Amino acid sequence: MTEPARGPSEAGSGVEPPIAPHVRERFALLERFAPGEGARWAAELWCTPPAVEMSLRMPPGVPPSRPIEAAWDGNRVIGESWGEGDPVYLVHGWGGCQAHLGVFVKPLVEAGYRVIAFDLPSHNGSDPGAMAPGRTTIVECAKAVHAVVDEFGPAHAILGHSLGAKATALAVSWGAAAQRLVFLAPMGDFSWYLDVFTQRHGFGPRIRDGLHRRLDQKLGMPLFDTDIAAVADRPDNPPLLVIHDPDDPDSPYGFSEQIVTAWPNALLHTTKGLGRLAHYRILRHRPALDAAVAFIAS
Template identity: 35%
Template sequence: MTQAVSSPSPVSPSSAVAAAAVRTPDALPLSGRDGTWQRVLTGLQRLRWQAGSALMPSATARRLERIWFCPPRAAATSAARHALDGARADWALVTGHGPSRRVRVYRWGSAGPVVLLAHGWGGHAGQWHAVIDGLLAAGMRVVAFDALSHGASDAGARGAAQTSVLEMSRSLLAAAWHAGPVHAVVAHSLGGAAAALALREGLPARAAVLLGAPADMRAACAALAWQLGVAPAVLARMQRHSERWLGMPWSAFNVPDLGRARAVPPTLVIHDRDDKEVLWEDGAAIAGAWPGARLETTTGLGHRRILRDPAVIQRIAGFIRPPSAPHHVPVSAGLAVA
């Protein structure tokens, strides 16, 4: 069901973003165990973090920071590899923040408006394979990239195991300037927050689509800290320290606020009710805060299958098609227009 949202919705903590950040050796593997054993392990983990918060606050804050800024590694499927093998690949440079670093850029198509695709936390360009096919069929050129410390790109400023949404945004901007005039940006998950930052920095896109995007990094990190049992003072210490090397406050990563602070292009927010990694309420908050934005809700696709759903891909192509081209796209059962 598609819903048009005209007022902000409360931002719910993005539990999935938080959960994704805990994919490190410090996290206890809970899958495949019965409920009792899961509760025992979860309780032991919380006790460990609570003890660290009380006895070693500085070390615990550093550990939380290491977990939060460590992206998981996503293996490429055969479909993803096939898509990348068919691309024209080259490099863009991220400059102005220490030594220049290379971002791997992939291009498909030779005519039509340029659509830039931004993957999420721990993702890579190949995850867009189904969307790439759909946009090419709609007569567009497609550009995707691997953010720093992701895929085939160089490591970020803090090494291959660490990066941030700010570095993802700089990667996006580097790919955009390298690819030439960008007509639209389509972003998934944390790539949506990176795209919002890029729009604030002047990315001249005429349309944007955000798929399963989180609304508030501060709330997501607070959700992680609560789940682990980290004391609020330790969380605050971690955030103060990271603000020094990020060069900006955590409040700068609030996506709804970014849309209030400056003009944004027409935006389509697509979010699934069954997304367990980034809550639907996050998408509703973004759509409610960004002037003219539209929220469309799917069901049963979760956080990742939304990138492969034919109805969603059809809707993306229809939304970002330039005004000079036919704009009518038949709507299938997956998405209903309110």
């Protein structure tokens, strides 16, 4: 089993821009002289989805869609629907959009499912939650997943990428009904991302600890309780297929191995050689697509 990297790391595929030097310099000063202010600023940045440089348009061959809408706590979630049959939900990752999972639409419709894709809170057309526009949290994303499933019916399957996998696991632990789950490059434990975020932004343990406390408060629950690992061993969890590439620098492959070990009735499908952009290339990788569709339709 691969042990996930735990120490600070300049992890990232290059899809997100590097942190500007003046930001790192300011955080270094705040670490020394005003860690509380630094933690407040860090929490705002943590809750701001990045602008991922990928197309917002559905890939060629996707049939015409119908608009859909759901609501959680009075906030709208918007998306699209294709086909008829038992619903299969597509949940994009942090900074993503529904189009990022577009290659799954056509084969799932042809397999006889109604496919529903939507934008998470503060992503593209969906409303923000309790925070300012352009910001959201893992708890709000999980609430949105739960709301869409409640609105359009129990899932034959939910397919989630990266943070979308984490939000899906949390929503299912809260009672969102699903017969099967597929996680593509699921986001690992937040403890690792806190270390990476700390290193990238150039602050130290005082701001990191304050950031952690602020996130616990914003979520209304401990940040680490939202990890997939925290809900993986529930005996009523549905069957799970995890698809991941060891090259992925954004979500360590070792976390997927741990998830599959802890999750009852889980399988790991390993892709190979997707390189530094593996976290996003997996969304267009034919073997990953075929494995996901076969698992959903089996």
